[in-house]
Amino acid sequence: MTETKMRIQAVQIHSLDNVAVAVVPLALGDELTVGSRRLLVQEEILAGHKVALRTIKAGEPIMKYGHQIGIATAEIPLGAWVHGHNLKTALSGELAYSFHQSLSPKPAFAEKFIGKTFLGYRRKNGRVGTRNEVWIINTVGCVNGLAEQIAKRASDTYRGIIDGVFSFSHPYGCSQLGDDLENTQKVLAGLMRNPNAGGVLVIGLGCENNQLKSLLHVAHGVDESRLRFFNSQEVEDEIESGLALVAELVDEMKGDVREVCPMSDLVIGMKCGGSDGFSGITANPLVGRISDILAAQGGTAILTEVPEMFGAEHLLMNRCDSTETFQRLVEMINRFKRYFIAHHQPVYENPSPGNKGGGITTLEEKSLGAIQKGGGATVTQILDYGELVTKSGLALLNAPGNDAVSSTAETASGATLLLFTTGRGTPLGFPVPTIKVSSNSHIAKKKPNWIDFNAGALLEGESLESLTENFVEFILSVASGNTRTNNEKNGYREIAIWKEGVTL
Secondary structure, three states, X not given: OEEEOOEEEEEOOOOOOOEEEEOOOEOOOOEEEEOOEEEEOOOOEOOOOEEEOOOEOOOOEEEEOOEEEXXXXXXXXXXXXXXXXXXXXXXXOOOOOOOOOOOOOOOHHHHHHOOOEEEEEEOOOOOEEOOOEEXXXXXXXXXXXXXXXXXXXXXXXXXXXXXXXXXXXXXXXXXXXXXXXXXXXXXXXXXXXXXXEEEEEEEEOOOOOOOHHHHHHHOOXXXXXXXXXXXXXXXXXXXXXXXXXXXXXXXXXXXXXXXXXXXXXXXXXXXXXXXXXXXXOOHHHHHHHXXXXXXXXXXXXXXXXXXXXXXXXXHHHXXXXXXXXXXXXXXXHHHHHHHHHHOOOOOOOOXXXXXXXXXXXXXXXXXXXXHHHHOOOOEEEEEOOOOOOOOOEXXXXXXXXXXXXXXXXXXXXOOOEEEEEEOOOOXXXXXXXXXXXXXXXXXXXXXXXXXXXXXXXXXXXXXXXHHHHHHHHHHHHXXXXXXXOHHHHHXXXXXXXXXXXXXX
């Protein structure tokens, strides 16, 4: 790290790295000291972007996080800006993988959090919710409007009795075939099973491909005493019918009370969106510590965004608990690459424009930062899209990088909280409490109505140990219902479903 008057100017993440990350904007002629190196900045470099720590020849690997993030396309002088004009990805196509298992012991820092508890809602099947809400699930987009009306009127009626009544609009369910219809049903069924839903009302139209009876069959295992449903074409007044069924559900839920639950009862989804050059230095490693803390005491973390594993997948593969898990992960990675290829799209067309503006250049760089949300925990389960998580440890879920699709998928797989890291900021929220973790203090100060927790404090002198303790307490407060996240305060609750195929 480099400091001038106690202000960090640039960070070298790993001793093998030949680039550092600018913490503040650097100007031509600025003097930096990084380790034993002294250098002059050769051009203006924005915060979050990379500066060369030595002369790098064309064709040489660029190293960050101790791993290769691409290849230099031209000679890069000491102190120069390293980005898309002189750095390219080294990735291409499907790969063959071999299993070299390397499991990490439980980290020492996790020990102090064993025994932590929160107040949750324990359901009949043993799963624990962090909220006690009525969720209105639509079989088809045609009934979105009426579901929203029912939710609004019921929310006003039952405020203070339960934690809320919410509907989740989506455009699907009609004119869908094959994998698209199956994806819609799997995700809606997963939402119906989420323990944050103390009651579920399913509203159909009656003529859609996603027939109510078929969806209910896919959603087997839902507590029938907490489930109500109807087709709108079959009732005289769909609004009043819906309100009457919500009243029945609330009556079932009135006796639900929070009870002391071990932290291991939490299932937390790990997600990043609007990432920048600091995400892999601050917010993602902090979230990775939560993954490790959960895994150490039998809790569960879910990591998804499969395209944002490309270039770092070998590190996850070597953390698999068995050859079978490894083989399932290999198939998930290569199947996703084939999905790109089948649609005539480049496999490595990533990062996004916003990522690049924040300092991320290649997919390898983005992935190496992104997978840090999984910490060093052992990979115990590979989940298909819409599949329910059943094991403790780190689960990897098949879903795209799209923020809304992947966060919805984590919720459908059982997450009762989401930790969402961001460097650029986003107002998005999802059915479960969504804790936005900023990678830098600038966006935390600019958007306090979006950001819940600031990991950028790590760049301002706060220790990782102190920040971890504060973050754990914040998470447990949210899980216990004592703190509402900004997405809850703002009423931002969306879902999105992965569409892959034909629409009639």
